[in-house]
Amino acid sequence: MSSEAYRAGGLAATRTGSLRDSLAAVGGSYYWELRKLVAQKRSWIGLAAAAIVELVFLISIEISKVTPNDGPYADPMGQGLRHSGLALTPVVLKEIAYFGPAIIAALVAGDIVANEDGGGTLKTILVRSVRRGEILAAKALALFTYVIVALVVFAVTGIVAGTIAWGFHPLANISGTRISAALALALTFAAIAVYAVPTIAIASFGLFLSVVTRQSVAAVVGTIFYALALEGLAALPAIKGARPYILVTQLHAWHGPFQTPTNWTIIGHAIWISVLFAAPPLIVAWIVFRRRDVAS
Amino acid sequence: MFDPYYRQPMTQPEGSGRRPVEVRGLVKRYGRVNAVDRVDLTVESGDVYGFLGPNGAGKTTTLRMLLGLIHRDDGSIRVFGRDPAADPVTALAGVAGFIEEPRLYPYLSGRANLELLAALDLGGAGRKEIDEILELVELGDRAGDKVGEYSQGMRQRLGLASCLIRRPRLLANGVDPAGIRFLRALLRRLAGEGMTILLSSHLLAEVQEVCNRVAVIDHGRIVHEGALADLETGGSYRLQATDIARAVDALEPLDAVAGLRRELDELTFTLGGDEDTVELTRALADTGVGIRALVREQTTLEDLFFRLTESDADLREAEAAIA
Ligand SMILES: Nc1ncnc2c1ncn2[C@@H]1O[C@H](COP(=O)(O)OP(=O)(O)OP(=O)(O)O)[C@@H](O)[C@H]1O
Ligand SMILES: [Mg+2]
Numbered sequence: 001m002s003s004e005a006y007r008a009g010g011l012a013a014t015r016t017g018s019l020r021d022s023l024a025a026v027g028g029s030y031y032w033e034l035r036k037l038v039a040q041k042r043s044w045i046g047l048a049a050a051a052i053v054e055l056v057f058l059i060s061i062e063i064s065k066v067t068p069n070d071g072p073y074a075d076p077m078g079q080g081l082r083h084s085g086l087a088l089t090p091v092v093l094k095e096i097a098y099f100g101p102a103i104i105a106a107l108v109a110g111d112i113v114a115n116e117d118g119g120g121t122l123k124t125i126l127v128r129s130v131r132r133g134e135i136l137a138a139k140a141l142a143l144f145t146y147v148i149v150a151l152v153v154f155a156v157t158g159i160v161a162g163t164i165a166w167g168f169h170p171l172a173n174i175s176g177t178r179i180s181a182a183l184a185l186a187l188t189f190a191a192i193a194v195y196a197v198p199t200i201a202i203a204s205f206g207l208f209l210s211v212v213t214r215q216s217v218a219a220v221v222g223t224i225f226y227a228l229a230l231e232g233l234a235a236l237p238a239i240k241g242a243r244p245y246i247l248v249t250q251l252h253a254w255h256g257p258f259q260t261p262t263n264w265t266i267i268g269h270a271i272w273i274s275v276l277f278a279a280p281p282l283i284v285a286w287i288v289f290r291r292r293d294v295a296s
Numbered sequence: 297m298f299d300p301y302y303r304q305p306m307t308q309p310e311g312s313g314r315r316p317v318e319v320r321g322l323v324k325r326y327g328r329v330n331a332v333d334r335v336d337l338t339v340e341s342g343d344v345y346g347f348l349g350p351n352g353a354g355k356t357t358t359l360r361m362l363l364g365l366i367h368r369d370d371g372s373i374r375v376f377g378r379d380p381a382a383d384p385v386t387a388l389a390g391v392a393g394f395i396e397e398p399r400l401y402p403y404l405s406g407r408a409n410l411e412l413l414a415a416l417d418l419g420g421a422g423r424k425e426i427d428e429i430l431e432l433v434e435l436g437d438r439a440g441d442k443v444g445e446y447s448q449g450m451r452q453r454l455g456l457a458s459c460l461i462r463r464p465r466l467l468a469n470g471v472d473p474a475g476i477r478f479l480r481a482l483l484r485r486l487a488g489e490g491m492t493i494l495l496s497s498h499l500l501a502e503v504q505e506v507c508n509r510v511a512v513i514d515h516g517r518i519v520h521e522g523a524l525a526d527l528e529t530g531g532s533y534r535l536q537a538t539d540i541a542r543a544v545d546a547l548e549p550l551d552a553v554a555g556l557r558r559e560l561d562e563l564t565f566t567l568g569g570d571e572d573t574v575e576l577t578r579a580l581a582d583t584g585v586g587i588r589a590l591v592r593e594q595t596t597l598e599d600l601f602f603r604l605t606e607s608d609a610d611l612r613e614a615e616a617a618i619a
Binding site for chain 2: 015021024025028029031032035036039040041119120121123124125126127128129130131293294295
């Protein structure tokens with residue numbers, strides 16, 4: 001056995017303060033944050049839930065006796081149900097808009113820092129060569145990646161299952177314009193992309209709670225509560241005028257791509273409102289995480 | 297209260313900036329508890345340094361500050377001349393360690409854990425080096441298993457591996473019983489290769505065999521710091537003499553001799569240090585008593601530890617509890 005392996009020397013190069021070093025540090029940590037997510041059961045439960053919700057809706061629509069213009073048929077693009085598989089994802093998106101993303105984002109966001117706090121691995125990684133801010137940035141990026149992957153899993157499951165059940169056919173968009181199946185397919189992913197933006201803002205709040213509460217369960221529950229509270233706020237008649245500026249309202253901006261002409265206004269609006277909601281929790285999380293004692 | 301063991305913070309000697317560890321006047325308070333109370337530590341290059349103390353003494357808290365994980369309330373810390381609080385990544389470039397037991401990802405394999413940490417070292421160990429170190433800590437055949445399935449001892453060994461892949465010049469570790477037997481031989485070898493080692497433990501007997509210097513901490517204060525050799529001086533002695541009765545008369549008046557007792561044809565007593573034997577032999581010679589044998593009993597760190605940390609308050613408490 002070679003003694004070269006552990007010869008004392010200290011890391012050859014100490015880091016410089018360059019941006020390139022920082023990006024490399026974030027990149028390396030990001031890769032491993034993803035690997036951690038892949039290795040954790042909780043991540044797969046979230047993805048499975050995203051897929052299953054489509055299947056549950058498909059089956060319930062298949063076996064239900066609701067008449068057209070009723071229930072889900074009244075949803076945007078609901079007229080296409082049973083006629084085109086591409087109607088399934090928009091309808092389910094409408095039905096779960098408020099709580100779906102909150103639950104899936106919360107599940108992982110609330111855990112991503114708190115889990116390492118509780119398990120003591122935070123102190124293991126904080127004594128290596130990556131700065132705290134870089135670790136948090138990598139975690140945020142991995143979290144956002146997860147949210148996007150979960151939404152893609154959701155969409156792909158809906159498209160595949162819907163197509164198997166009802167075929168790959170043209171359908172009417174939200175404005176009533178008939179669009180080809182291929183266009184509907186592309187627009188579904190555009191809608192998912194728009195939908196991801198406020199979802200990421202909710203996840204950002206979950207990350208913040210994960211940092212400050214240090215408790216996975218508290219952060220997960222808190223994030224869901226946050227989304228529900230915002231929804232309650234948006235429903236208050238007294239502040240009707242503020243409604244467009246509340247985060248959860250942006251969970252409907254995915255309609256934009258399915259309108260004729262494309263409603264860029266609500267898409268742009270959703271993006272900047274989401275950024276406004278995401279920035280404070282991310283900034284506070286960053287400040288707290290960089291300074292706070294890690295004693296677990 | 298006067299505390300004879302408390303030392304005033306030393307002024308920094310010239311050219312001391314490159315010492316592995318230099319801690320001066322370190323303080324950490326939790327509410328009213330002074331978890332760490334004006335602690336000074338100096339670890340020289342090449343030391344295997346034992347940081348010892350009973351439960352709750354402040355070892356872990358000190359180590360956390362040393363590794364830049366928690367803030368201090370007062371004092372200074374220099375690791376190879378740099379302050380880990382100001383810039384942990386730079387200050388700790390030559391340092392690896394874990395606090396209490398190593399904490400690794402239970403849902404990743406042993407090898408994946410090491411790869412992850414090597415990645416976070418930025419330019420850390422490669423695959424070949426990781427394999428070698430896994431062999432070294434005798435985890436080669438279990439490296440693919442999840443750490444959650446490891447025994448405590450295996451986890452301790454993987455923890456050590458996680459430090460070694462960083463090629464540290466200073467290894468700062470807590471030690472727990474599960475891994476110690478394995479660690480001992482390896483630590484000695486690492487020290488032989490020039491690694492400075494700081495071991496924090498309340499397991500005296502175990503650490504004693506590997507350390508050349510120790511600091512003993514109790515209630516947040518350093519009650520002893522020094523070379524292990526210094527500690528081994530003094531303690532209990534046994535004397536056999538040509539005339540035991542006259543030997544007692546000769547020794548009784550001496551200040552240096554304490555706890556004098558006669559056991560058959562032997563005397564037992566304690567001395568403050570080996571140098572006190574000069575006075576002792578002179579007193580015996582003056583009374584015309586010849587020495588047949590004068591033997592110092594081996595002082596274990598354990599004895600020392602209790603001598604240093606068993607404060608009067610503790611004794612009174614114990615007496616009160618009995619009464
Ligand atoms: N996060 C904390 N909050 C409050 N008090 C703390 C905290 N951490 C440590 N303490 C207190 O500081 C003192 C020193 O604790 P520390 O963990 O450093 O002891 P230790 O020497 O490592 O003990 P052990 O051998 O049991 O590990 C104790 O009185 C402990 O209760
Ligand atoms: Mg401890």
